[in-house]
Amino acid sequence: MSPRNKIGDVLLAVDGVSISFGGVRALDKVSFDVRAHEILAIIGPNGAGKSSMLNCINGFYHPQEGSITFKGQRRRQMQTHEAALQGIARTFQNIALFKGMSTLDNIMTGRNLKMKRNFLWQALYFGPALREELEHRAVVENVIDFLEIESIRKTPVGRLPYGLQKRVELGRALAAEPDLLLLDEPMAGMNYEEKEDMVRFILDVNDEFGTTIVLIEHDMSVVMDISDRVVVLDYGRKIAEGTPDQVRVNQDVIDAYLGVGH
Amino acid sequence: MDLWNVLFVAPFADMIGSPRFLLEVIIGGLLTGVMYSLVALGFVLIFKASGVFNFAQGAMVLFAALTLVGLLEHGVQVLFALAATGIIMVLLAIAIERLILSPLVNQEGIILFMATIGLDFVLRGAGQIAWGSNVKPLDVGIPDKPFEVAGILLNSFDLFAAAIAAVLVTVLAVFFQKTGVGRALRAVADDHQAALSVGIPLRTIWAIVWSVAGIVGLVAGIMWGAKSGVQFSLSLIALKALPVLILGGFTSVPGAIIGGLIIGVGEKIAEIYWAPPFGGAIENWFAYMLALVFLLFRPQGLFGERIIERV
Amino acid sequence: MLYREAGQFKTSYAADQAMFPIIQDRAFIAMVLIIAYGVVPFWANEYWLQAVIIPFLIFALAAVGLNLLTGYAGQLSLGTGAFMAVGAYATYKITTIYPDINILVVFLMSGLIAAGVGMVFGVPSLRIKGFYLAVATLAAQFFIQWLFNKVGWFFNYNPSGTIIAPPRTVFGVMVAGPEATAQVRYFVALVFLTVGTVIAKNLVRGRVGRAWMAIRDRDIAAEIIGIQPLQTKLLAFGISSFYCGVAGALSVFLWLGSAETEAFDINVSFQVLFMIIIGGLGSILGSILGAAFITLVPIFLTNAPALLNIPFPTDLSKHIEEIIFGGLIILFLIAEPNGMARLWQIGKEKLRRWPFPY
Numbered sequence: 001m002s003p004r005n006k007i008g009d010v011l012l013a014v015d016g017v018s019i020s021f022g023g024v025r026a027l028d029k030v031s032f033d034v035r036a037h038e039i040l041a042i043i044g045p046n047g048a049g050k051s052s053m054l055n056c057i058n059g060f061y062h063p064q065e066g067s068i069t070f071k072g073q074r075r076r077q078m079q080t081h082e083a084a085l086q087g088i089a090r091t092f093q094n095i096a097l098f099k100g101m102s103t104l105d106n107i108m109t110g111r112n113l114k115m116k117r118n119f120l121w122q123a124l125y126f127g128p129a130l131r132e133e134l135e136h137r138a139v140v141e142n143v144i145d146f147l148e149i150e151s152i153r154k155t156p157v158g159r160l161p162y163g164l165q166k167r168v169e170l171g172r173a174l175a176a177e178p179d180l181l182l183l184d185e186p187m188a189g190m191n192y193e194e195k196e197d198m199v200r201f202i203l204d205v206n207d208e209f210g211t212t213i214v215l216i217e218h219d220m221s222v223v224m225d226i227s228d229r230v231v232v233l234d235y236g237r238k239i240a241e242g243t244p245d246q247v248r249v250n251q252d253v254i255d256a257y258l259g260v261g262h
Numbered sequence: 263m264d265l266w267n268v269l270f271v272a273p274f275a276d277m278i279g280s281p282r283f284l285l286e287v288i289i290g291g292l293l294t295g296v297m298y299s300l301v302a303l304g305f306v307l308i309f310k311a312s313g314v315f316n317f318a319q320g321a322m323v324l325f326a327a328l329t330l331v332g333l334l335e336h337g338v339q340v341l342f343a344l345a346a347t348g349i350i351m352v353l354l355a356i357a358i359e360r361l362i363l364s365p366l367v368n369q370e371g372i373i374l375f376m377a378t379i380g381l382d383f384v385l386r387g388a389g390q391i392a393w394g395s396n397v398k399p400l401d402v403g404i405p406d407k408p409f410e411v412a413g414i415l416l417n418s419f420d421l422f423a424a425a426i427a428a429v430l431v432t433v434l435a436v437f438f439q440k441t442g443v444g445r446a447l448r449a450v451a452d453d454h455q456a457a458l459s460v461g462i463p464l465r466t467i468w469a470i471v472w473s474v475a476g477i478v479g480l481v482a483g484i485m486w487g488a489k490s491g492v493q494f495s496l497s498l499i500a501l502k503a504l505p506v507l508i509l510g511g512f513t514s515v516p517g518a519i520i521g522g523l524i525i526g527v528g529e530k531i532a533e534i535y536w537a538p539p540f541g542g543a544i545e546n547w548f549a550y551m552l553a554l555v556f557l558l559f560r561p562q563g564l565f566g567e568r569i570i571e572r573v
Numbered sequence: 574m575l576y577r578e579a580g581q582f583k584t585s586y587a588a589d590q591a592m593f594p595i596i597q598d599r600a601f602i603a604m605v606l607i608i609a610y611g612v613v614p615f616w617a618n619e620y621w622l623q624a625v626i627i628p629f630l631i632f633a634l635a636a637v638g639l640n641l642l643t644g645y646a647g648q649l650s651l652g653t654g655a656f657m658a659v660g661a662y663a664t665y666k667i668t669t670i671y672p673d674i675n676i677l678v679v680f681l682m683s684g685l686i687a688a689g690v691g692m693v694f695g696v697p698s699l700r701i702k703g704f705y706l707a708v709a710t711l712a713a714q715f716f717i718q719w720l721f722n723k724v725g726w727f728f729n730y731n732p733s734g735t736i737i738a739p740p741r742t743v744f745g746v747m748v749a750g751p752e753a754t755a756q757v758r759y760f761v762a763l764v765f766l767t768v769g770t771v772i773a774k775n776l777v778r779g780r781v782g783r784a785w786m787a788i789r790d791r792d793i794a795a796e797i798i799g800i801q802p803l804q805t806k807l808l809a810f811g812i813s814s815f816y817c818g819v820a821g822a823l824s825v826f827l828w829l830g831s832a833e834t835e836a837f838d839i840n841v842s843f844q845v846l847f848m849i850i851i852g853g854l855g856s857i858l859g860s861i862l863g864a865a866f867i868t869l870v871p872i873f874l875t876n877a878p879a880l881l882n883i884p885f886p887t888d889l890s891k892h893i894e895e896i897i898f899g900g901l902i903i904l905f906l907i908a909e910p911n912g913m914a915r916l917w918q919i920g921k922e923k924l925r926r927w928p929f930p931y
Contacts, residue, residue, distance in 0.1 A: 058797060084799030096794035098787045100855060108780075109787045113799040115780045119808060125775035130587065133779060137586045176798065315704045365907040371703065372649060373910045376850045376902065379843060383899025387892040395892075501839070504708045512704065541723040550712035554697060557709065561700040 007228065008036030011212050012180060016066035017056055026052040028236040029066065034180070039206055039213045041223045043247075044233035045256060050216045051093055053233065054182045057214070058090055059083040070180070084113055089173035090182035093216075095165045099158040103168050106157055107143055110175030111136040143171045147201060163194040170201060181205065183215035187222060195219070199226060224248065232256070273535035287530050293420035295526020296427045297489070300482040301503035302510065302518040303430065304475040309512045310438075311447040311471035312363070313371060313454075317378040320500020321385035322476055326351055327483030327492045331400050332393035344480075351476030359469040367464070368454065386497055395494055400487035423485050427519070430481060434474075434515055447471060451513070505553035510564050517564050525549045576924040592774055609763055614756045622755035623828075625872055630762040631823045633864035636848040637766075637773050637857060638816020643846070644854035645777055646809035647789025648698050652691075652710035654841035655717035656814040657821025658834060659687040662727050664822035665736040669729060676741040676749055677761070680822045687818020688811040690717070695810025699803045702792075714842055718834045737831040749826040758827040765823060766861075769816060774857050776812070785809055786855070817845075851905055853914025862913040870898060 012034040019027045027049045034040050042050050055061040057068060059078040067076050070086060089110070098106050115136060121129035144150055147167050152160060157168055166186060173181055186202065187195045199222060205211050217223050223230060224244040232240040232247060234256040240247050247253055277284045301323060308316040316322075329350055333343035362377050407418045438444040449457040450467050458464050486496055506525050510517025529549050537544045576597050583589045593599045617626060635657060642648050663683035668676060694713040698706050721727045728736050740750030747753040748761055776782050784805045787795035796802055825832045844867060852863020874894045909916055 060793070060797060080797045081799045081801050084797065090797060092794065096791045098790035098794070100790050101783070101786050105783055105786070109783045109795070109800070110798060112780055112784055112787075117780070119776065119781045119812070122779040122781050123772045123775050125779060129779065133590065134586045137590065141586070172798065362903055362907075366910070369906075369910050372850070372854075373906055375704070376847070377906050379847075380899040380902035380906070383895045383902070385899075387895030387899065391889065391892045391896070501711070504711060508705050508708045543723070544719065547712060547715035547719050550709070550715055554709045554712045557701050557705065558697060561705070 007038045010034070010069075011036040011071065012057065012214075013069040014053075014057070014066070015069065017053075017063040017068065018065040019052060019056060019061055019063050025236050027056065027063070030233065030236070030238045031066075032231045032238060032241055034212060034214055036179075036212055037206070037210050038228040039202070039215065039226055041227035041230045042214065042216050042233060043218070043220075043223055043230060044239075047235075048233040049236040050233055051184055052236075054090060054184055054214070054216065057083075057180075058088045058182060081113075084176065087176075087179035088182065089176040089178035089180075091166070091169045091173050091184060091186060093184040093188065095162070095169055097157045097165055097169055097172070100156065102154050102156055103149060103160070103171075104140065104144070104153045106168055107140045107171045107175045108136065110143075110172040111140060113176065139177075140175055143174050146174070146204070147171050163190050163197075166190070166194075166198065167201070170198075174205065177209075179212060181211050181213045183213060183217075185216050185218065187217060187219055195222065202226060268539045269536070276535055287534055288527055289416065290420075291527035291530030292523055293417075293424060293526070294530065295523035296420075296424045296519075297482070297485055297522075298499075298502055298506050298526055299519045299522030300423075300427055300430070300478065300485060301499050302506040302522055303434070303515065304478045304482065305500075305503060305507055306510075306513065306515055306518045307434070307471055307475045307478065310451050310515075312374075312468055313451060314363070314374045314378065315371065315512070316475070317375060317500070318382040318385055319475065319479060319503070320497040321382040321389070322351070322354075322479040323483040323486065323499065324492075324494070324497040325354070325385045325389040325483075326476065326480035327400065327487040327496055328389040328393040328398075330480070330484065331398045331487065331492045334400070335398070347480055348477055351480055352473040355472030355476050356469050358472055359465055363468050363472075364465055382497070386494070390494065397491045397493040398487075400484065400492050419489070423489075426481060426485065430478065431515060431519055434478075437474075438515065443467070443470060502549065505549035508553040508557055514564070520564060525552065528552050576921065576927075578925070590778070592771075592778070606767070609767075610760075614759050619755050622759050625868065627755070627759055627762055627828050628824070629865055629868040630759070630766045631820050631828055632845065632848060632868055633861045634762075634766050634769050634823065635817050635820035635845050636852065636860035636864045637769055638813045638820065639845050640849040640852075640854065640857065640860040641773055641776070641785070641816070642809045642813035644849055644856065644860075645782060645789065646785035646806060646813075648695070648806060648809060649703065649707040650710045650810075650813070651707050651839065651842045651846065652694060652713035652717075653817050653845040654837040654839060655714040656687050656691050656817035657824065657841065658717055658721055658837035659690045659814075660684060660818025660821035661825040661832060661837065662721050662736060663687065663818070664826060665729075665738075666727065668739065668741065672739070672741075675743060676826065677743055680765070680819050680826075683822045684815040684819040687821070688815040691814020691817070692807050692811045695807050696803075698806045698810065711839070714839055718838060722834045733833075735831050735833050736825060738826040738829075741826070751830060753827075762823055762827050765819060769819070770857060770861070773816075777857065781808065789855075847902060849912075851902065851912055853912030856912065856914035858917065859912050859914030862917070866913065870901065874898065 010033045014033070015031050016029045017027055017031070018025070018029050030049070030053065032040075042053060044050055052061060056063050059080040059082060062077050067074050068078075069075070070083075070088070073086070098109065101109075115132055117129045117132050121127070125133075144153060147170065149164065149167055149171065152164060152168075157165055160168065170183075170186065183202070187198050190198065202213060202215070203226060206213055215227070227244060229242060230240075230244055230247045231238060232250070232253050234252075239252045239256060240250045242250070301319065304319045304322065305316060308314055308319070326347055330343055330347045333346055334340065338346065358381065362381060363374075366374055366377060409416055409418065438447065446457070446462045446467055447470075449460070449462055450464060454464060483492070483496065486499060502525075503522075506518060506521040509524060510519070510521025529545055529552075532548050533542070533545055578595050581594075581596060583594065588594065593602060613626065614622070635653060639650065639653050642650055660680075660683045663686040664676075664679050667674065667679045667682055690713075694710060697709050701709055722734065728734055731737075738749045740752055741748055746757055748757055777785070784795070784800045787798070787800055788802060788805050792802060821837060824836070829836060848863035848867045849860050850863070851866050852861065853859025871894060874897055875890070878890060
């Protein structure tokens, strides 16, 4: 492991969060903490409620019980846009890029919240509006450099291969300069080289920018390699939490993965 | 004129003052609603099976009615003319599938929608070139006599229309839910590619659906034609069917029926009790406003399923 | 060899973000502008200006507006005619009440009123999507048409129910009304289209445009990166309706001279929608190309039989026109669903490689 930022205080506290959809309990009183600068993996079998957990954290779902505290602010109901304002960004399990736009424009949307000029200035594309546009372009170019996607800058993302699309999506999230980055299966469907690249980017983000990362991943070797701590969900409940080594030998986790009856 | 009075007092006073008249208005509205439902059904069928919002449904109604009237005018027997028109509608459906739908497979909904607007132009033009554009009476022998039940004025024609609609809906419901073709239709509606991959013949299915919609259009054309004559404006009743669709949901057969009834009644009541102080003729927009307000509270329509959004 | 970007290095992001980064494009646009401002008004006769070119400019403005809403923000609208009507009637009311206000300013004020109305009818877009929304915008279409038809105040209780463009001058030049020359009206319409196009182009390549496209492409993902759907969609409705409103005002004051609500019926809504689909959704250039196509085809169809010396009874030729027009649209959609803008792009691509296509 590379030298790491020192793990800090609790950045995000999930406390007794429950949500159900039409009788199906997707999350059942789940609690865990995420500390600043750490990489936390959420694992669990399909349908364990991992994506629902991320959806609650960034305000897309509203938990029916429990609360989520981010940067010391406790909340039950929060709009996605407030979550984004507070510095939460994410990527999606099934890529959710804006297909009709170029790589550059997609990543630029990540800066939208930080752009302040109103549409009247934009209509002129002149003076402060142009200056603002160029400032943000420079930030986005840094992201593009960092992810090594200079050559596809102007390509519509719909034409890119899957692995690159995932990378652009990460770029869009990074452009927002988030404090907390949620990654939903960032390596799903990738080949070995692509996975290696992605792991490198994730570690670099964590290392260079000190970004806290919560990720969902099925590839256990990746999870065990890069995460500081692991939370295991099964049928919407948290069944284990700890360092990769602790989780690896936990009997409940082994049962859940091997399918011992509930 | 006191706006408050006109909007909130006088209409209700009128209703309470003459409940029998109100009942007649409601029944009249229900029966008009049935006619709307007939047109809306054609839309629902096609949308359900191909995800195409077929703007040309109104033109199909007009085309079918014009063809039928044209054949009758040339001295063809009623039953034979009906059969011939049915066959023409099926041929039309096959042609539409060949010439428009298959080249546009996998295009976005809006592109297909635009194509059906093009089709709407073509059908309207073609129907009127072939059969002329004068108003023509259509008489297929449905009795049209007013009679009274318990002091309320009814019309045998309207009851007949209601019966036809009921039969049609039952047949369609059985067709969709119980037959293999119906199952294939529902599969196609869900996902074109997935349906193709399990070996459902997409093109045949589309041809079938458009044929059925054509036949439904024929029925609607007969009913409307017999009621108000066959002419160009018949294609405009499609515009009346659209609010029915938003109310009932684009994919629900019962929704089309109930939606049609609600719109029919709402429109009639508004027209009689509220419209006169405003110069009347509100029927063009009232149904849309009604549907719009309704949608604000229930965006998925009456019978649409609640959508759980996932990411 | 003629059209190359190779060798044109950009040394700043500003140069890279320019509207036309390639010098050949700039030259082409300059040429178009020179022809539009310097050649057309003096070369074209009264008939061409009045019957073809002025309506083309006005509809192009409306099409640019609708394309912002439908092509960029992804909100399908069938209410264009109504929003144009709002602009037209608002101009009529304002200029008859305050005849002293510069008519060009009145056009813009009417655009603002249309924007307000558009935003009101855009509110449902938060909860309704796709075709449901399209049908909902028909509510605007029919309601507004009815309102302007029934409520006498809007047409100053004129017994014929029409609004008539009164004569108006700008800096001593007659701009609107029966005495305004076709040239002047052409210039005014052209200026509006030029400015409108530049502004639209600026909007779509900045933050606002990206927010619109994000909502169009993936509304949920857009929401999660912090784009507020209602605000974004309402802005699209407002700006789009502003364009349509101004276009509606221009169509009465610079083109038709007088109008009833029928001039803004649902067919107008469809016509403008055709323009942006044939031209290319999500393309400003496409809106203008599409407007040219849709305004020219019917004129061609009406005149073609006469040119070929084929006698047609007029009502028959109207139906044949319908068939050909409908057929053309279908053919076009099949041949190039992404519209004329895409063809244009492919053409440029080919030109870039010419004469060595591999």
